[in-house]
Amino acid sequence: MNTLITRSASDLATALGAGETTSVEITQAFLDRIAAVDADVHAFLHVDAEGALAAARDSDERRATGDIRSRLDGVPVAVKDVLATEGLPTTCGSKILEGWIPPYDATVVRRLRQAGLPILGKTNMDEFAMGSSTEHSAYGPTRNPWDLDRIPGGSGGGSAAAVAAFMAPLAIGTDTGGSIRQPGAVTGTVGVKPTYGGISRYGLVAMANSLDQAGPVTRTVLDAALLHEIVGGHDPLDSTSIDQPVPLVAESAYSGVTGDLAGLRVGVVAELGGEGYQAGVQQRFDEAVELLVKAGAEIVQVSCPNFVHALAAYYLIMPSEASSNLARFDAMRYGLRVLPEGVEAPSAEEVMRATRDAGFGDEVKRRIILGTYALSSGYYDAYYGQAQKVRTLISRDFERAFEQADVLVSPTAPTTAFRLGEKLDDPLAMYLNDIATIPANLAGVPGLSVPAGLAPEDDLPVGFQVLAPALADDRLYRVGAALETLLEQQWGGPLLDPDKLDKAVAR
Template identity: 85%
Template sequence: MSLIHRTAAELADALAAGETTSVELTQAYLDRIAAVDGAVHAFLHVDAEGALAQAAASDARRASGTLLSALDGVPIAVKDVLATEGLPTTCGSKILEGWIPPYDATVVRRLREAGLPILGKTNMDEFAMGSSTEHSAYGATHNPWDLDRIPGGSGGGSAAAVAAFEAPLAIGTDTGGSIRQPGAVTGTVGVKPTYGGVSRYGLVALANSLDQAGPVTRTVLDSALLHEVIGGHDPMDSTSIDQPLPDLVAAAKQGATGDLTGLRVGVISELSGDGWQPGVMARFQESVDLLVKAGAEVVEVSCPHFVHAMAAYYLILPAEASSNLAKFDAMRYGLRVWPEGKPDASAEEVMRATRDAGFGDEVKRRIILGTYALSSGYYDAYYGQAQKVRTLISRDFEAAFEKADVLVSPTAPTTAFKLGEKLDDPIAMYLNDLATIPANLAGVPGISVPSGLAEEDGLPAGFQILAPALADDRCYRVGAALEAALLEQWGGPLLDQAPTLEGAAR
């Protein structure tokens, strides 16, 4: 097996055994990026010089016996919504083109402190607004399984980088499913931690009460290893939870033994039925059956207010986004566009021209919707009501977790759709996050694990596992148990069945 096809845990073992060096490993991934990213477009910026320098420093530490973490020397890609000192951070938007932050986000700082070389910044829907990574101002990312299909969104760049073997690990962010949904359609593992379990300091905000950074990897164990690097309390983030993470790696290793005796798994009745792709549902049911074989007890649970989750989300998110994006005003940083034919234009006119040129259609749509929802006379009718629905959804989770230790559903209703297929239908696009949005509204953790290939198109489907807040370890235990059972069934990792992309070009 070539270096780039190994899991992050296997690469860490290879480094420890002296089979390779971090420089050799990092160069192998940089070579892979050079070979296939013209077709995939997972990256917006590749920092070859910086990554190799960090890799050389890792090799020096290893030689002196002063490693920083278990993943020291294993490269990683970072979604372009996290501030990176000295590297561009554009959030997939023209309005931030060329902006280089003077500081690192806490997640990025912890990656550096753990010794992971940063390969570069990955593509995303502009300001994380989208479900397909087609709304990037710098062009769409392509799904490595089929280059004519979407890789999910908004974090399609991170998921595609892992699926195309351009990086062994990546960081994404999940506001309504933007780690889990791309994971499902690219055959990767995506984790949304408990809200507040991973610092949001330095994460360019879309919706403060929903955003959460998390791992994108090939395996559940790799996600647990990465989660333990980036997680934990951060005094720089007022929403950060001041308590230690559970032992996530131990939970993943326990789950990999395949024993779930005594565990109660709740199948959410509202997240299935009409509109769900038959092949996705078939893989989901097979996965539930495998959990039963591992000793789990399966019960059906009802979360009646989940049917209102999408409507509530698309009032809360735009409201917060419209407020957050007000700071992009052409006055302090980023793009500045002077109105044509107005040499004495006012600040308001410059701001209007800049925001018109700098923001894409989807961002403008959500700013307008959010501003309307917060306006005088409509706040109580729309935003206020949406927050009440959010409370009801949280209560649905509480009631369901009294009957089950974890809740499960398909991660997304369908496999990856074709590029351009839903660009003119925002509602159809939004429906891709139907199963993932409730977890963000309630702040609970979730993981998407590949569940196999749908018969209709041979594309990956995902299996979502949700746990109570602060019980992220349950996601890892159940996810690893399912992964182990499926690996035995498939005879190897699902990504090994993906196209090689050799010679691919766009």
């Protein structure tokens, strides 16, 4: 194995600055890794080797003249296939967009290119980001590099698996109800959902406009902070974008590496743990909290009573917004068009029906039906309106909790990665995987998942979630980096071991 792929993005950037390697060498090393293992993992839907190497050559030429565009200039990145990429396919994991090539870049993608990061390709995902396992992709499931018989989380399992399997040092995901953090938890990677509006949604194919948020997927907290700084910030093309500077996330990550959290108040959320959580997950979480105490943090028990209603509220608000957004796929303007069989002169409605039947998968259809029902005449106030009231109560719970604590913590997901197919026919069991992550999306606050070790029952990764007030993303990185440092000192190195993962792939 080429040792370049095992190094963090910040280490690679340092090596580039010292002249120890080139962007072309680094990018080629990751492309070789993709060629070697992605047939088994299936993290990528499209690999752009030619474009990535061309961008890497440009980076090397600029660096030779002293023109360095960012701290990660020349370090490659993978992008979830829900973000528009000019000249590259964007399918959202759906047959209805198979072959669609956008004529423009999403703002996140444009900022990556401007910062000099070669884009390796587009990663697999649950169709239109609807799922918690990446089993709902129309192009086949992604597998967890820790155990190829298990899921890598969802909807952004492709991005998390690519980073965990050392096929990319950095990736971009999107998080509507936990789709960055939950995959991070089950693959042993770092996943961050920034404050809603902190990173532009322009060019992100929307599932639920009031919930969707792009963010970093990496192997270290510092790498996530460096990537966050590149893609974050105000965008006039996005009406929900916050006109504020990016918080000092990298500076906070650097300070957190010292492992000192003296004076920080950490709130343990009573409703996000205990009954219903796998014993090993709870054990690793409790051990991580003890490490925070040793680092000087003060632990505060907090209650957010309305969090117990978050899942129900989310699965009314999100499908309602999704049913509205997906109405644009009408077979008339772009995407798949299917003519109904046996109809000589089909109407627009008949073409639309046939196209949606062929182009949308079962989970997408399920959520469209649920959302359309919730928004229908006579039911809007009873369902969607009530869910929005619960959303307000959840936001107030956060406000009260942050009066008592600087950050809140919980397990990221209630279990480790389950087996492929285990919950595919039980939507409610699948939805419960996001029970700890959904509240942050409903309130718009930022959240981070950092690896907390392996559950003793199955030797699979466990995630530790940190939540902060809106626009206080820097707190996530301080706490996450401190915990990462303390855990790696305890483990004797990073949780992700390329040799162990290669043995899993070989099986």
